[in-house]
Amino acid sequence: MKLLEINNLHTYFETKRGLIKAVNGVTLSLEEGRTLGIVGESGSGKSQTAMSILKLFEKNQKIYEGEIKFMGKNISDSTAKEMSHIRGNDISMIFQEPMTSLNPIFTVNRQISEVLRLHQGMSKKEAEEQSIKMLESVKIANPQRVNKSYPFELSGGMRQRVMIAMALACKPKLLIADEPTTALDVTIQAQILRLMNDLKAETGTSIIFITHDLGVINQMADDVAVMYCGQVVETAPVDKIFQKSEYIHPYTEGLLTSIPRLDSDPKKRLDAIPGAVPHPLNLPKGCKFAPRCKYATDKCRNEEPELKAVSPDHNIRCFFPVKRGDK
Amino acid sequence: MIKYSIKRIFSLIPVIFAISIILFGLNKIMPGDPVNMMIPTSAKPEQKEQLRKEITEQLGLDKSLPEQYIAWVSNVAKGDLGYSTWKNDDVKNVIADPLKNTVILNFFVLLLALSISILAGIRSAIKKNSIIDQFWQVFSLVCMSVPTFFIGLCLVYIFALTLKWLPSNGMPADLNNIGQWVRYMILPVLTLTITSLAGTIRYVRNAMLDALSQDYIRTARSKGLSEKVVVYSHAFRNALIPIVTVVIAQISTLFSGSMITEAVFVWNGLGQVLLTALNRRDGFLVIAMNMFYAIVYLASNFIADITYALVDPRIKLD
Numbered sequence A: 001m002k003l004l005e006i007n008n009l010h011t012y013f014e015t016k017r018g019l020i021k022a023v024n025g026v027t028l029s030l031e032e033g034r035t036l037g038i039v040g041e042s043g044s045g046k047s048q049t050a051m052s053i054l055k056l057f058e059k060n061q062k063i064y065e066g067e068i069k070f071m072g073k074n075i076s077d078s079t080a081k082e083m084s085h086i087r088g089n090d091i092s093m094i095f096q097e098p099m100t101s102l103n104p105i106f107t108v109n110r111q112i113s114e115v116l117r118l119h120q121g122m123s124k125k126e127a128e129e130q131s132i133k134m135l136e137s138v139k140i141a142n143p144q145r146v147n148k149s150y151p152f153e154l155s156g157g158m159r160q161r162v163m164i165a166m167a168l169a170c171k172p173k174l175l176i177a178d179e180p181t182t183a184l185d186v187t188i189q190a191q192i193l194r195l196m197n198d199l200k201a202e203t204g205t206s207i208i209f210i211t212h213d214l215g216v217i218n219q220m221a222d223d224v225a226v227m228y229c230g231q232v233v234e235t236a237p238v239d240k241i242f243q244k245s246e247y248i249h250p251y252t253e254g255l256l257t258s259i260p261r262l263d264s265d266p267k268k269r270l271d272a273i274p275g276a277v278p279h280p281l282n283l284p285k286g287c288k289f290a291p292r293c294k295y296a297t298d299k300c301r302n303e304e305p306e307l308k309a310v311s312p313d314h315n316i317r318c319f320f321p322v323k324r325g326d327k
Numbered sequence B: 001m002i003k004y005s006i007k008r009i010f011s012l013i014p015v016i017f018a019i020s021i022i023l024f025g026l027n028k029i030m031p032g033d034p035v036n037m038m039i040p041t042s043a044k045p046e047q048k049e050q051l052r053k054e055i056t057e058q059l060g061l062d063k064s065l066p067e068q069y070i071a072w073v074s075n076v077a078k079g080d081l082g083y084s085t086w087k088n089d090d091v092k093n094v095i096a097d098p099l100k101n102t103v104i105l106n107f108f109v110l111l112l113a114l115s116i117s118i119l120a121g122i123r124s125a126i127k128k129n130s131i132i133d134q135f136w137q138v139f140s141l142v143c144m145s146v147p148t149f150f151i152g153l154c155l156v157y158i159f160a161l162t163l164k165w166l167p168s169n170g171m172p173a174d175l176n177n178i179g180q181w182v183r184y185m186i187l188p189v190l191t192l193t194i195t196s197l198a199g200t201i202r203y204v205r206n207a208m209l210d211a212l213s214q215d216y217i218r219t220a221r222s223k224g225l226s227e228k229v230v231v232y233s234h235a236f237r238n239a240l241i242p243i244v245t246v247v248i249a250q251i252s253t254l255f256s257g258s259m260i261t262e263a264v265f266v267w268n269g270l271g272q273v274l275l276t277a278l279n280r281r282d283g284f285l286v287i288a289m290n291m292f293y294a295i296v297y298l299a300s301n302f303i304a305d306i307t308y309a310l311v312d313p314r315i316k317l318d
Helices: A046-054 A080-086 A108-120 A124-137 A143-148 A156-168 A186-203 A214-220 A238-244 A250-257 A298-302 B002-029 B034-038 B045-059 B065-077 B091-126 B131-145 B148-162 B178-212 B215-222 B227-256 B259-264 B270-279 B283-311
Strands: A002-015 A018-031 A035-039 A061-070 A091-094 A174-178 A206-211 A223-228 A231-237 A308-311 A314-316
Touching: A002 A046, A002 A206, A018 A035, A018 A046, A018 A061, A018 A206, A018 A223, A035 A046, A035 A214, A046 A061, A046 A091, A046 A174, A046 A206, A091 A156, A108 A124, A108 A143, A108 A156, A124 A143, A124 A156, A156 A186, A186 A206, A186 A214, A206 A214, A214 A238, A223 A238, A223 A250, A231 A238, A231 A250, A238 A250, B002 B065, B002 B283, B034 B045, B091 B131, B091 B178, B091 B227, B091 B270, B091 B283, B131 B178, B148 B178, B148 B259, B178 B227, B178 B259, B215 B227, B227 B283, B259 B270, B270 B283
Parallel strands: A018 A231, A035 A206, A035 A223, A091 A174, A174 A206
Antiparallel strands: A002 A018, A002 A061, A223 A231, A231 A314, A308 A314
């Protein structure tokens, strides 16, 4: 069953200089019990897509068009009250900055208990016991002590574990992880990723995993959505992206070839996609990637391609998808 | 924390002694002679010499400075703050009433200014750039730029002279009549409140804006907490840390009084006493009052340190 379906979502920021189309027609879906990885450069709209699901908006930001179906129900026009019932309860989120995402002046216990008391109606004591259990489940060595600690007394990895414990406290159906390991060093990152995979296997929670790191996607995701300029340019199961498909989007190809490898020739220059993500107020006509694409034609520069299936579970937004192996 | 508090209190003792020596010394350097002020102008020249000698001896001013200082300190330790040459009375008696008046007046000012600035500051921060926010921004800018006495005079013009609702100045004739107290206090309280509001509203607003833009606020929202809990519990508790500084700084003004406002409204407070005492070269009175201010200042710094530790768990006192 589809847990989440996003159809043609448009989320814009209203600014003095014009509309910033952060999410510009995103279509995505997530099956229950699976992990969807969303990849893309900074500014590609991946975080804003996640924020749109929970409607965690700035004052000048709103959904202009499209729908978000969660368990069959459209939640894109929910009221604040309906949203606060979904947030932290059915859908939770963890963020990139474990150092600043926890409130510095409340204890871990207070911050985890808060969700339990709000959504599950637990008493203070029940919530405290459950909070310690949650800390145990994220493999924190001394849950009693950590439960009484303040965030500043914990390391970055520990804080991210606390964030995960807090997010999973109400057994949500969906966990959105917005670059949860970007701010951590590699060894801690590996631990956190393993922990998330273990917890997913235990609880069956679906995950949307946002990252710019394709290596992490390879470890975590079942399905992948590649985003560029507020649009999804390619969706496929993870193995198709990394090796098994016949075709691939030129942008995905660029991302894959720009991963530095330990075994590559140190004298050779790293591949990189030329240019930068266009400014959201000044998007190119036609295909958004055309100005940076080495295969672009006049058609690409003037007409915008649609997301089209190249095989049953593989969609590409490109007129001329690159055929693998004939570079 | 208790251990720290005790240590801090003991460390204040030498500071207080140092201040007392400096104040005593400054007072002696000050030009002018209190004895001159006490000799009636009607006295004949030869009588004047005689009187001067008598008064000087009586006040102990003929002794050396260290001797005078030691005599003064030991008197203070016994609870005797010295003799006021201006009122011909013990300093204690001279200060008692004005101190009471000043504290009463400023207590209400502090209460009003704090509650208004916290409420208005939070609202301005939530509704940034709205009409309410802009109103308070302009209000605080105007009130910060206009001198206190002018605000006082404007209020007198409106409420006392034009509308004739309130007395323009003075103290209640019947000191036990609460209604009268209120009538006489409204205008000076309003004047001082407006002046102190101006700065604190901006301070609270900025502290709240800062707190509201932090990542943990986004986390709090993602947990499904209501906007009220997010603002008043998660954001305000964090904004409180910088706000405490301003609040504590205002405690010392609670006692020091405001010379200008007291002068405009002829309010018998400490500000007025200090001004007159200085003009009359009333040494003991000046020292006693300055000592008092110094101690209030030290105490409020001490309270600030303790309060910081209470509102911010990251601050550890030891």
